[in-house]
Amino acid sequence: MTAEFPHQRPAPWNDPEFNLSGIAAKRPRVGRGWLELRTWSLLIVVAALWMGLLFNPAVGPLVLGTLMAFSLALSVLACAMALGLLGTGLFAAGDLLLGWLRRGSRWPED
Numbered sequence: 001m002t003a004e005f006p007h008q009r010p011a012p013w014n015d016p017e018f019n020l021s022g023i024a025a026k027r028p029r030v031g032r033g034w035l036e037l038r039t040w041s042l043l044i045v046v047a048a049l050w051m052g053l054l055f056n057p058a059v060g061p062l063v064l065g066t067l068m069a070f071s072l073a074l075s076v077l078a079c080a081m082a083l084g085l086l087g088t089g090l091f092a093a094g095d096l097l098l099g100w101l102r103r104g105s106r107w108p109e110d
Contacts, residue, residue: 054060 050063053063
């Protein structure tokens with residue numbers, strides 16, 4: 001603590017009670033290759049399960065219909081967002097145009 005500012009506390013990142021650098025250094029690190037192998041193996045298993053569900057004659061049409069309904073809902077939401085952004089942009093452009101026309105059409109005595 002400094003003499004001129006006794007009410008100030010030390011910075012929290014300098015507090016020795018909460019220093020985690022020693023803990024992080026002792027923790028074993030997982031290699032990147034091992035993570036990539038786990039990720040790819042999980043992706044292959046999930047893809048195989050989905051392909052099995054889609055090719056199953058009893059469950060396939062139901063899964064395909066659900067995916068189509070989900071994609072339709074997402075596309076409707078995306079179109080609504082696009083129309084909202086288009087409307088906002090057109091409103092802003094119209095507002096700028098009206099402001100430009102108002103500035104240009106003032107009477108000489110104004």
